[in-house]
Amino acid sequence: MKITIDNISIDVEPGTTILQAARQIGGEVTPPAMCYYSSLENSGGKCRTCLVEVSKGSEKDPRPMPKLVASCRTAVMDGMEVRSMTSERVLDARKGVTEFLLINHPLDCPICDQAGECDLQDLSYEHGDSGSRYGFVKRTFEKEDLGPYIQLNMNRCIMCFRCVYVAEQLTNPREHGILDRGWDAQISTYINKALENEFIGNVIDVCPVGALTDKTFRFKNRVWFTKPLDAHRDCPTCAGKVRLWMRGDDVFRVTGRKDKWGEIEDWVCNECRFHKKKTSDWVIEGPTKVDRHSVISQGHYVGLKKPNDPLEILIGKAPKHTIDIHKVSDVNKPDIDLSLIAGPAHSDDFNRSNTAPQPKEINLQESKVKKNDP
Template sequence: MPKLTINGIEVEVPAGTTVLQAAQAAGVEVPHFCYHERLAIAGNCRMCLVEMEKSPKPVASCAMPAADGQVVYTNSEKAQRARKGVMEFLLINHPLDCPICDQGGECDLQDEAMAFGFDRGRFLENKRAVKDKDFGPLIKTHMTRCIHCTRCVRFATDVAGVPELGATGRGENMEIGTYVEHALTSELSGNMIDLCPVGALTSKPYAFVSRPWELRKTESVDVFDAVGANIRIDARGPEVLRVLPRLNDDVNEEWLGDKGRFAIDGLMKRRLDKPYVRENGKLVPATWGDAFGAIAARLKGVAGTKIAGIAGDLVDAEAMLALKDLLTALGSPNLDCRQDGAKLPTARAGYLFNTTIAGIEQADVVLFVGSNPRAEAPIINARFRKRYLAGGFKAAMIGPAVDLTYPVIQLGAGPEVLSDLADGNHSWIDTLKGAKNPMIVVGQGALAREDGTHVLDLARKLADAVGAVREGWNGFNVLHTAAARVGGLELGFVPGEGGRDLAGILEGAQHGDIEVVYLLGADEIDMGRLGKAFVIYQGHHGDAGAARADVVLPGSAYTEKNGTYVNTEGRVQLGRLATFPPGDAREDWKILRALSEPLGHKLPYDNLAQLRQRLVAVNPRFAQVDEIVPAEWTSFGVPGPTGSGPFVYPIENYYMTDPVSRSSPTMAACTESLRATVSQKTGTNG
């Protein structure tokens, strides 16, 4: 490990560390623009120049490897003069539009110019101007402000795996663009806004909306997929204005999917802000008392076996527990949190992403079974691409061919290939067996089928056959698409003894065996199969469930409540209230607690603390926030014949998967833009 001296401080760093990283380790600030710890080194901006003994000129510390015996000065007169010169050149063509720039207040260029720049400029010629580019409905461009750090180019190429950005021209004529003008097609493109150190790339939906110092900031978690990305919610008054990622190396590093970042404008659209009761075939506004009275009157005399509950994809654990307790008190064993019908087991090892998200970087082979991680979990897909770029990694998939942004071998489209692998009759079995740390990722496209439990059994047998599960390594994984799914399974929000699952509930409703169905934010089921059942819908948007309901109870969105969520790897995380629900809407568990009284089964908790004590009593793992509790490897799945049809991925349109994103004008614009871009590339009419 090399030892070097920085500003008189001796520091020892690992081999391969740069001088800039060594300075950071020593607590010395070195200004920079192009350098980013998660991107390839470019050495473009030269702002990180430092003086080094025995070097005839200042060196770019971001690209200089640290070596034994180096003596570095970051604040010498020579280094300061070099920085001031670099800053003067950067500002030669930079427009003086800070007062109207959305980056104002959180701009690296502003900060560095104040701390390290010169106090005057000597450039008197006209500034150059660059035509703005159209990057789609998410990113607003002001390319005259661009300082050519190429962070966006490197992110698109390396992290997102969509090499659509690059530089054309040289010197003052150099421009960043997409070569052929079209919208960016990455599900992670919004991260370029965070990476841009100036105001060249800003958020188009957030343009001219607010200044950062006006916003109230709340740390929470994203619920638009099952990754549980850590986020910061910025709100002003009653409205969420933007969502930014928070650093968590074990989950999302510092990235965030575009849906989680931009779908928030759907939070205030099509909102349910008062209770409704259906009268003469139409939903009419009602008071809470009227709504509860209608429910109590309908449930009176109904046997518990004729009542059912279904939990949706965005529901917090507290609400699911309250509904489960209420249904249990009513004598109903008919409840299910798997509204996609996935044949998930109750054994933890059979429904968790056991390798963990960070553990992907230790794998050397992965087999995707009925999973398209790029649409289902872009953050996890980016982690797989990161592992591919590190080298020594192979990927294969069983399912329809899709572009995952890294090379993937197509083994087939249906379960017959998985069966051959499990029986040892496929050539790729040798690759899996020869791997040090093999991974199998089973998606909901493989489990949400009639033969899903048989497919799960084959995947488990394959994991055992190739040694994917051993001491210190579990390579068997289930990739979920819903933020609520693992939490519901951890709570046991599944059919009780003699109870019906989703298919049984829908069949029972059709035939009149189920008379009352409670939809807790469940909008993705076939509402036409509910027959003449009395439907209670509790949710926050006027989506499919509210349209079918006989009574509508207005709940709160994820930004409007304190809730517990469990991500696909089993990590318990806390979402926090950033704004209050609109109108008469209330937090979901409070609605169920209030409803329990007129139903004659008062729930035994009056505040969130008591409810969370009950949560821990049901499953102690809920007390271990932000920790991974490994699952015991047991048998799951049911042996049996599988169908011959190909797997079908659960997400056709990444931008619209839930009531919030379907209500978002920005997500609608992304859908249209993507369709137009695909048509442009393929030469079709979409």
Template structure:
């Protein structure tokens, strides 16, 4: 069957959602998604970031849908027409959703390890408002260690429940979940038990914000200072693919993550041994630099067709801040008879 999104027609299989169809098309028509995760079953429908406008239901029933729908849980119909990027109604709705997500979110970007690869940061940049209208007191939580390698910052959590789903589907020892309801909802363990299983580190990768962070990488470096490399090893842990991204600063491996696709989703999950214990270059077969398809502040990963050498001329030591090396300008040396655009420098026409 065929579906049209922002004027672009594509043929999809029955059961395909609007979001999946949009990702097949690619480009700016792809709705943002904070809770949906294609590698995890049962995700989606929670954050409402992926709202779209169905202007034509199908060939059989061409009536438009009266309300915006969540594209991650709405199936395509033959002849359906959808407006995503080109709809002012959708743009306003996404701004409103972004504002709601930021109500309790702290301004931690300068100190958050997720900065630079944060989905909420990207969402705020594209759909956020300049002014914050929420004046009430924000809910606050203390950081909590939920294991020897993972720290939970509930203040940053948007309760997307990805971490709950990944623990449910990768392990049989999930000990955490969503406690309470509504604005009081939080991710925690019932008895503050440590999360201890061989795939717990994947919760860090699937978290769209900085709520779950790698304690071995905390405050070590900003992600854009690291150079990512594809690497692999023969891992003996059942279920681990052994294919990772090494984030290196010089010859030092500062962190290890699973490889992610252009939608910032994990390609294959990895075990804690690969993630936390293998931090030596000799542990890995390095394949080469990893290129990111999606725009990122990790600007050294962008592909450039041409490069230009930039030379900054300065006197020796000027960057050290030494007064003796700074260039001095004397007003007596200025030629006031010199003309700019036909007018003398001291002319009133020059301001």
């Protein structure tokens, strides 16, 4: 089936969704997805960030769809034409959705463990506005304890339902879900129960924001200071393929291996995730390739060409200045050598133009005496 997204055509299998087709094309045209998770059945369609405009329904029925559609849940039709980044309407709707998601988000990124690998950060960077128009008290929830491994911060939640689907499809019985309705809807366990299933730790990986985080990693490190390594072990319950987040020789965190779209490839059991925190537990395969644009690649330069030394380029050439700083500024006059001035420079030092600064006489002994003098 042929589908055209933002004037790029691709052939896909029948039954593919628009979002999957866009991911096959990759790059800019891929709509952001906050709630869709390809390995979870029924997920998607909730966050509305992946809205696209269908400008031509199909070859058979070329009428455009009147409303924007959720690309993650709309199947491709033959000859469909979709506009994602080229449609003003789509960009406006996404901007609106981003704003809606952020009005009640606490924006506590500086203390949030998800910062650096947060989908909401990426979304607001790509589609958000610079400021908020929401002038009311943000919604807050009471703290809830989900046991020793998983930290729930409901204030950060964007209600993507991913964790509910994980619990529904991976664990039996499902121990948590949505309580209440609408504005007050929240993820919770009925009557404060700890989440104990051996695969429940995966809710941490699927959570797009910092609502569900790893308690064993909590406040230990920023993700961009840790270095990801692919590793595996012979695990009786799960595939045992994980990613270790190391700093020096210490394993700070174990997560599933996330692909390009932030979706984990294999579910990881709680034993691997929370208890195997020594390098000796794992067979290390090698460093993970991190996208250069990711903040996690900060300082690692994995697979990166070292930038050319600018001085090498400049050898033999006089650097070209667009303006002469001394013509516009009184400070930093070339004839004044600031290093000769004792103590911090004062504006008076610059006023003595064309004269060498008078170094203040420092009498070490005197100052010592002064100090000791009562």
